[in-house]
Amino acid sequence: MKKILSVFLVLLIVSGCGAKKGDDDKIIKVTATALPHAEILKQVVEPLKNEGYTLEINVVDDYKIPNTLLDDGTIDANYFQHIPYLSDFNKQANSDLQWALKVHYEPIAIYAGKKDTLDAVKEGDTVLVPDDPTNLPRALSLLEELGWIELTGEKLRLKDIAVNHYNLDIKEIQADNITPLIDDADYAIINGNYALAADITQRGLQAESISQEKVDEIVNVIAVRKDDLESDKTKALIKAFSDPKVKTFIEEKYAPSVISTLD
Structure with a gap:
């Protein structure tokens, strides 16, 4: 995942306006x-209210902010990242944040650019792919699944393409910058959250096939401080996500760009 340059957009207090100091x-x-994270969180407002809690959602679009705020105790939890990103933050910041609940994952998919069907692929077509080490291997695996390329055992970088059947012009682009360029390419491989934000999910042509092992790796989680894993607030938050309405909302609002992992 890449940093998106920004600061706080808004502090959204979604319930409990009568809360006192x-x-x-x-x-x-x-x-x-x-x-989809803040929108999904809104679905647990009422379940938390029933448990006597008020939920405050701080909406940001800078991936560095949530873990920093959690680490310094400003907030109780965050919801924006998968486990490898959390682990990397812990390593870089010498921290020990923990995931408390697995909520959803976002498959990457190939989207229509100038061509609106996979059958239209031709020699020399341009395909945009995310350039980061988490998502580039997934993009290459999807292209191999389509039968457009063949990979070596590594499947990590463009140099691992052994056979490029259509001599595709595969361009590495920062993940959050692909959607503005989609109409300049024949196809683009995009993360589900960016497709949602750009309102282009209807242009999806095929999602990646994901093993359970991969789901466990890329699932987006609620993260808390280690000392708060068993706190009353964390337990209440986890319980609120067990409300069937939350899973139903994800399935009806966002599938197949977002897939719930809630029970």
């Missing part, structure tokens, strides 16, 4: 990115 033990502060 001194009631912080009944306020759960969660930082999230806008789509």
Whole structure:
């Protein structure tokens, strides 16, 4: 995942406007990115209210902010990242944040650019792919699944393409910058969250096939401080996500760009 240059967009207090100072033990502060995370969080407002808690959602579009705020104790939890990103932050910041709940994953998919069907692929077509080490291998595996390329055992970088059947012009682009360029390419491989934000999910042609092992790796999680894994707030938040309405919302609103992993 890449940093998106920004700061706080808005502090959104979605319920409990009557909360008083001194009631912080009944306020759960969660930082999230806008789509789909903040929208999903809104679905747990009422379940938390039933447990006596007010949910405050801080909406950001800078991936560095949520873990920093969690690490310094400003917030109680965050929801924006997968486990490898969390692990990397812990390593870089000498921190020990922990995931508390697996909520959803976002398959990458190939989207129509200038061509609206996979059958239209021709010699020399341009395909945009994310350039980061998490998503580039997934993009290359999808192209191999389509039968457009063949990979060596590594499947990590463009140099691992052993056979390029259509002599595709595969361009590495920062993941969050692909959607603005989609109409200049024949095809583009895009993460689900960016497709949602750009409102282009209807242009999806085929999603990646994902093993359970890969789902466990890329699933987006609720993260908390290690000392708060068993706190009342964390337990209440996890319980709120078990409300069937949350999973139904994800399935009806976002599938197949977002897939729930909730029970």
